[in-house]
Amino acid sequence: MFEYMYFPDNKLEYIPPVITMLIFMIGAVLVFRAFIRNSKKEEQRINKKYDLKEANDEDAQHKKQS
Numbered sequence: 639m640f641e642y643m644y645f646p647d648n649k650l651e652y653i654p655p656v657i658t659m660l661i662f663m664i665g666a667v668l669v670f671r672a673f674i675r676n677s678k679k680e681e682q683r684i685n686k687k688y689d690l691k692e693a694n695d696e697d698a699q700h701k702k703q704s
Contacts, residue, residue, distance in 0.1 A: 646652070685691070
């Protein structure tokens with residue numbers, strides 16, 4: 639029934655997939671943080687371009703209340 643599942647007898651065969659998974663997870667975290675950082679920079683650029691200081695003040699007040 640589960641012919642597609644392969645569990646190696648030699649446990650050393652688990653090491654390369656674990657390393658690969660860690661590399662991809664670290665990459666995913668870095669990309670996620672890059673998206674957040676770029677989003678904040680873009681928000682600051684737009685606020686500066688359109689002079690949206692009151693939007694920042696409202697956001698700051700909302701965060702303080704939370």
